[in-house]
Amino acid sequence: MKGMAEPTAHPEPAARPGHTAQQARTQAAIIAAAIASLAADPKATMGEIARAAGVGRATIHRYFPERADLLKSLVDLALRNASAAHQRARLTEGTAREAVARLCSEYAELGPLQAILMAGALPDEEMDAHPLNAPQNAEVAAVLPRGHADGSLDPTLDEAWFMGTIWAYTTLAFEYMYQPGANRHAVVSEYLRRVDRAIRT
Amino acid sequence: MKGMAEPTAHPEPAARPGHTAQQARTQAAIIAAAIASLAADPKATMGEIARAAGVGRATIHRYFPERADLLKSLVDLALRNASAAHQRARLTEGTAREAVARLCSEYAELGPLQAILMAGALPDEEMDAHPLNAPQNAEVAAVLPRGHADGSLDPTLDEAWFMGTIWAYTTLAFEYMYQPGANRHAVVSEYLRRVDRAIRT
DNA sequence: ACATTTTGAGACAATAAAGTCTCATAATGG
């Protein structure tokens, strides 16, 4: 029986996850565990992630054939979260200074996945290659000239330092926010104050 | 002759490098290559570093038995450089605000090795374990209360955000400084201005 | 309760980098 010349049949058209409820749960558990594990250690191994997810290592490979596929999913998720944050921040409304304040408030609501992204645990190539990356940077960068026009942002600030300042303080905020005895509210409010002070007129 | 039962003899008491001029040159070449390679790619392999140094891979292991030993040397070198910068900055003289300005000026003079350190390419454990690390942080941190006393630094700034601000802007400055068409002087002067604006009263 | 899908566990091969060893050759210093 076994030896028959069946053309191997490929019985399933590959396990396209996401169909059944169980698959959705498993995939969610894997992603959650990946976020937690990579936050703790940027170079967490597949085995560690599997253990954290309470899942067999082979199961992860069913959903994400290669490690790179898993990381790619995380980048995609993070950038889609960020995109939603940008929309909620309504970057083109009010003064530029107010827009940045709203932006940072929204950033602060994002979870540990963003912290990983900011901290550089995900491969930059995936970031750069992602279709949402460039447009999103452009949206934020566009706030600066508007701030120069409406007089709400420091006229001596150029694009690189503007973006860098926001990035740097956001990274710091995430770092402080997820530390043991941190007071989340205090961190966020100081974060907003620091950014404002750094970029305002 | 060869086959004789010589007890292997261990002729040299291990190659303690640093004695001869050639050894000094070789070691210097390795360290320089390691800095350059790690700056380009934080996870450069021993083979890549060896190639960059124009040296056999085995030779690197003669000087640094394990990769960790090489990284440790880099951490040590970087921290000793930083230490010298701290001394030149005379952190206890003048107003605290002026002290920070001098500190950042000195930081800006440090080379790509510091950039690697700031960018996190070196293992944090080595950093934390290094005897120079804690005292140096303390030196810098001590500037803040002095600035509160002499009225030159933002009274709402706490230690974590003070240190974080300096760290973040220094990282940014190194990043901009070593980019292709960068104007070093412009980067440094903007760096100093940004830090001052972020921490002054 | 049953047929199907999904999983966990373990064995396995493939890969990549680190670390070890040897030896002929080149550089060094006296």
Next chain:
DNA sequence: CCATTATGAGACTTTATTGTCTCAAAATGT
């Protein structure tokens, strides 16, 4: 110029991780 020392190159072992495969057991939904 010669004895010594350091090096480069290559073969080799080791180790860690990734990715593949198989199969019995568990979960699922019908």
